[in-house]
Amino acid sequence: xxxxxxxxxxxxIRQAARLGVISGITTNPSLIAKEKREDMKSVIEEIxxxxxxxxxxxxxxxxxxxxxxxxxxVSSWSANVxxxxxxxxGGLEAISVxxxxxxxxxxxxxxxxxxxxxxxxxxxxxxxPFVGRLDDISHDGMQLVSDIVKVFDHYKMPTQVLAASIRxxxxxxxxxxxxxxxxxxxxxxxxxxxxxxxxxxxxxxxxEDWQSIQKL
Ligand code: E4P
Numbered sequence: 001x002x003x004x005x006x007x008x009x010x011x012x013i014r015q016a017a018r019l020g021v022i023s024g025i026t027t028n029p030s031l032i033a034k035e036k037r038e039d040m041k042s043v044i045e046e047i048x049x050x051x052x053x054x055x056x057x058x059x060x061x062x063x064x065x066x067x068x069x070x071x072x073x074v075s076s077w078s079a080n081v082x083x084x085x086x087x088x089x090g091g092l093e094a095i096s097v098x099x100x101x102x103x104x105x106x107x108x109x110x111x112x113x114x115x116x117x118x119x120x121x122x123x124x125x126x127x128x129p130f131v132g133r134l135d136d137i138s139h140d141g142m143q144l145v146s147d148i149v150k151v152f153d154h155y156k157m158p159t160q161v162l163a164a165s166i167r168x169x170x171x172x173x174x175x176x177x178x179x180x181x182x183x184x185x186x187x188x189x190x191x192x193x194x195x196x197x198x199x200x201x202x203x204x205x206x207x208e209d210w211q212s213i214q215k216l
Contacts, residue, residue: 004022163180
């Protein structure tokens with residue numbers, strides 16, 4: 001399973017990139033607004049200068065024609081851009097046109113197996129089940145990831161399953177066990193994944209034992 005960072009904060013992206021574990025980035029309008037960056041293009045171009053991997057950037061248009069136009073523009077910002085298209089009738093129409101043009105798409109705001117199925121049939125490169133937001137309304141978000149993986153595998157669909165709306169390290173573990181192709185995670189979850197109390201205790205003990213022998 002690959003790990004993407006789910007952020008528009010370029011300092012976090014620079015720091016995470018140094019660790020050599022991040023293969024791509026997902027953004028959305030809320031994440032870009034959080035960074036108070038009004039120009040989405042400049043954010044995406046800056047991210048593309050840091051990370052050599054897929055970068056999801058979302059369209060804001062809602063009508064299919066406008067979505068397709070906007071997606072063509074967004075995909076021209078960098079060779080690595082993947083256009084995020086929200087699930088809707090217009091979104092499916094846009095994905096089917098864009099996939100025939102060779103533009104990579106990420107079906108976002110996916111909350112059901114039926115939505116994922118339609119996305120892959122329309123030609124989406126990625127589908128993004130939103131795990132945390134399903135958990136928030138007492139649905140099992142990871143069960144959806146597992147179901148999508150199973151069905152895509154069965155029918156040998158080429159669309160990649162991108163587990164999104166990840167809230168904590170256990171989500172990452174379950175996504176990996178479920179066979180998700182990718183988990184896109186906030187920076188704080190990446191930091192939590194690194195830490196283990198026994199690792200810290202072990203480092204302290206090794207250091208202290210080594211120092212104790214030096215004093216003899
Ligand atoms: C996915 O691509 C989205 O940007 C993201 O994972 C949404 O997460 P949230 O539900 O924590 O906002």
